[in-house]
Amino acid sequence: MTVALADPLPVAIVGGGPAGMALALALHRQGIRCAIHDARSRRAGADDPRVLALSHGARQILEWLGAWRDIPHTPIATIHVSQAGHLGRTLLTAGEHAVPALGYVLAARDLIAALDRALEGAAVEYRENSRIDTARPGEDRVEFEGSAGAGAARLLAFAEGGIAGEEARRRDYGQHAVICRVTSREAHRNLAFERFTPAGPVALLPMGNAWALVLTCPDGDSARIAALPDAEFLALLQCRFGHRLRFEAAGPRAVFPLGLRYREAPVAARQVWVGNAAQTLHPVAGQGFNLALRDIWQLADSVGSAVRAAGDPGAPEVLAAYAGARRLDRRGAMGFTDVLVRVFGGGARWFGHARGAGLLALDLVPPARDFLARRMMFGARAW
Numbered sequence: 001m002t003v004a005l006a007d008p009l010p011v012a013i014v015g016g017g018p019a020g021m022a023l024a025l026a027l028h029r030q031g032i033r034c035a036i037h038d039a040r041s042r043r044a045g046a047d048d049p050r051v052l053a054l055s056h057g058a059r060q061i062l063e064w065l066g067a068w069r070d071i072p073h074t075p076i077a078t079i080h081v082s083q084a085g086h087l088g089r090t091l092l093t094a095g096e097h098a099v100p101a102l103g104y105v106l107a108a109r110d111l112i113a114a115l116d117r118a119l120e121g122a123a124v125e126y127r128e129n130s131r132i133d134t135a136r137p138g139e140d141r142v143e144f145e146g147s148a149g150a151g152a153a154r155l156l157a158f159a160e161g162g163i164a165g166e167e168a169r170r171r172d173y174g175q176h177a178v179i180c181r182v183t184s185r186e187a188h189r190n191l192a193f194e195r196f197t198p199a200g201p202v203a204l205l206p207m208g209n210a211w212a213l214v215l216t217c218p219d220g221d222s223a224r225i226a227a228l229p230d231a232e233f234l235a236l237l238q239c240r241f242g243h244r245l246r247f248e249a250a251g252p253r254a255v256f257p258l259g260l261r262y263r264e265a266p267v268a269a270r271q272v273w274v275g276n277a278a279q280t281l282h283p284v285a286g287q288g289f290n291l292a293l294r295d296i297w298q299l300a301d302s303v304g305s306a307v308r309a310a311g312d313p314g315a316p317e318v319l320a321a322y323a324g325a326r327r328l329d330r331r332g333a334m335g336f337t338d339v340l341v342r343v344f345g346g347g348a349r350w351f352g353h354a355r356g357a358g359l360l361a362l363d364l365v366p367p368a369r370d371f372l373a374r375r376m377m378f379g380a381r382a383w
């Protein structure tokens with residue numbers, strides 16, 4: 001289907017993954033007309049094996065979008081941060097930070113299905129099998145073309161899930177994530193573990209009656225580890241995690257490349273990038289989609305204000321104001337994640353002791369712990 005070039009939509013969105021769908025709902029809440037174009041079929045997200053930890057702040061945004069109620073989720077009451085082979089650990093608890101939970105664990109496919117139902121309820125247009133290949137920004141509109149024809153909008157929002165070629169600033173950590181569900185003899189009691197090991201971080205998130213595991217592995221080893229028979233996989237996990245839990249069973253594994261990719265500026269002439277298309281983060285601190293939701297909330301607010309004032313949603317001053325409003329939080333989330341991966345990513349033994357002392361100090365200084373928890377829950381609003 002083709003949009004008439006003479007009648008540009010206020011906003012067209014390239015990519016109907018979680019970020020694109022959330023943006024469409026946020027714009028709808030602001031009374032802004034938009035349409036999503038996705039290269040794949042609308043049901044493709046049902047295969048997403050990822051498990052996400054979303055913060056209390058992200059829950060508030062999803063509630064505002066009308067998508068939270070339907071999502072099965074497991075609350076995180078406590079986060080235990082430690083490093084293998086060294087003393088020192090820190091505990092973050094929901095009670096201490098006056099929130100019902102530090103975060104919520106949910107399946108990406110349930111999130112996608114809930115966003116999709118909310119989109120259907122709001123009658124937002126979703127054009128499946130419509131890959132967008134080119135965009136030509138002009139004076140008062142941006143024209144675009146793809147597998148299903150051509151269209152035009154005042155603003156084109158890219159939520160296509162990646163950053164290609166020259167545009168990407170990148171840092172490679174030489175790591176992949178192997179993800180799967182595991183069970184242990186012990187109940188999870190809504191506790192999440194973040195354990196830093198010389199081979200990379202191990203995250204265990206409470207999910208239903210099991211754990212969602214994110215096992216970071218060196219690049220060359222991830223395919224072999226993912227393909228291990230269950231008993232050998234569990235033995236390797238036990239060895240890396242330690243004996244605080246006794247693992248019993250493991251589900252099917254999936255592998256994801258890890259690294260930092262970002263666009264220096266998330267805006268250009270009549271174009272804006274959100275979600276993984278703006279920045280793709282290492283999942284160590286579970287910041288990726290949380291940050292995307294905060295970007296989306298601000299973008300919809302900026303565009304909504306412009307349209308209500310009879311302005312142009314793709315005007316340079318609207319996009320510059322959006323980028324300015326998001327600069328601190330965006331840099332903070334990328335820097336925080338990058339520092340965690342690199343500081344806890346290995347190094348000499350004495351450095352391990354220093355990190356252990358840091359974790360212990362963090363545990364003993366409530367304001368520092370409070371800052372860390374609030375940074376993870378609310379982004380730059382933690383300041």
Ligand SMILES: Cc1cc2nc3c(=O)[nH]c(=O)nc-3n(C[C@H](O)[C@H](O)[C@H](O)COP(=O)(O)OP(=O)(O)OC[C@H]3O[C@@H](n4cnc5c(N)ncnc54)[C@H](O)[C@@H]3O)c2cc1C
Nearest residue numbers: 015017018019039053132160161275276283286288289290
């Ligand atoms: C192992 C792992 C664990 C994670 N854990 C967490 C976590 O705990 N907490 C958290 O907040 N985040 C986490 N993340 C990050 C989170 O998964 C991402 O931030 C989120 O899924 C990104 O969604 P997106 O919509 O930007 O991209 P995607 O889900 O990749 O969606 C992009 C969409 O764009 C479409 N598309 C692509 N190109 C085109 C085109 N040219 N035209 C039209 N459509 C196109 C695709 O078909 C797709 O549907 C994790 C990531 C990984 C890998």
